[in-house]
Amino acid sequence: MNTATYETAGARTVAAIAARGLHKSFGEKTVLDGIDLTVEQGTILALLGPNGAGKTTAVHLLTTYLRPDAGEIRVAGQDPEKNPQAVRRAIGVTGQFSAVDGYLTGRENLKLMADLHLLPAAVGRRRAAELLERFELVEAGDKPASSYSGGMKRKLDLAMTLVGDPKVIFLDEPTTGLDPRSRRTMWDIIRGLVAEGTTILLTTQYLEEADQLADRVAVLDGGRIVAEGTPAELKARIPGGHIELSFADRTALDAAATLLDATGRDDDALTLQLPGDGSVSTLWTLLNRLREASIEVTSLAVHTPDLDDVFFALTGRKGA
Incomplete structure (x- = not known):
């Protein structure tokens, strides 16, 4: 190719x-x-x-x-x-x-790799010191890696x-x-x-x-x-994004449920779920409708699909 x-x-x-x-x-x-x-x-x-x-x-x-x-x-x-x-x-x-290699120190492990790469001894020592510092292993550098x-x-x-x-x-x-x-x-x-x-x-x-x-x-x-x-x-590509609204009391929850096309409702938690991508325009439109109806929202959360949802949708399994 x-x-x-x-x-x-x-x-x-x-x-x-x-x-x-x-x-x-x-x-x-x-x-x-x-x-x-x-x-x-x-x-x-x-x-x-x-x-x-x-x-x-x-x-x-x-x-x-x-x-x-x-x-x-x-x-x-x-x-x-x-x-x-x-x-x-x-x-x-x-x-x-x-x-x-647990029997070698951190520094010795690095110098061994330098030898395998055919680096000159002085270059290998310098490279080992640089990497121990970079990875914050200086204090442990001369201790066995098994520790x-x-x-x-x-x-x-x-x-x-x-x-x-x-x-x-x-x-x-x-x-x-x-x-x-x-x-x-x-x-x-x-x-x-x-x-x-x-x-x-x-x-x-x-x-x-x-x-x-x-x-x-x-x-x-x-x-x-x-x-x-x-x-x-x-x-x-994965459906399932939604907006969750929380309310202070059942009256506000009932009023919002009547006003909005909710896909989920939890009377114990006093929350409603609505489909939405969480974009700024969507949120503004939603909040303006609630404000015009004099319905107070105590909190709002946007839930979007994560890679776990993607993985499950594509392979039928959770996790990698």
Whole structure:
């Protein structure tokens, strides 16, 4: 295939990751059935799908660990079939399971990666020191990694991925098992990498993570990409957005219910639900009708579909 390009600021730019018609089977089981993916430079694509959908297989194909049965791939402009070493030099991979050696210190883990990248000893030491500081691991840098918390190990794991200064990073469920605070710390680190121009393909079990981080989302199910777009575009495809109004007493609730075309009512909570996209014009129109009828609203909330709703609508399952 020709290297995939896209328009940016009037110029044509080579995509960081491009795949066309990828097929992969194991025996009689088809795992990927002709998927296409394009990830622009300096962006994040989140690849979502139920367990067994083929997310990890797709990552293995794109990172040269496996070869496709059919289809073509370009990563950082390189063809992994013809020049796998060039692809490996351009990428970093953080898998579901940490690559950290618990017997080594954090600094020793980083220096080991520097040796594997054939960096000169002085450069490796300097790179290790820079990454320990960047990931706020300086104080723990000379302690065995086995003593690290889960969040610290994941930070060290990602730091090890960065030793070779990759242009493209594959993050395969990087925050699995982390507590909410550690997960958000990792999100900040990932955002920082993208701000510096790094391209990331992310697979995740956490739909909120994809919503927070991804520029685009691709949903994989049954070996095919069943939907792709920005998080906002995907959520806009799913019905179910509504506006919830709360009232101080039953009289106000009854009056509003008579005035408005409510789709739901909770007499105990004194709330009404109405269909609506939550746009400013919709809210103004609604509030003006209530004000003209002298009906006082105590609170208003807008509920819109999230990626969990999208995922369920596309795959018939909740969660990734």
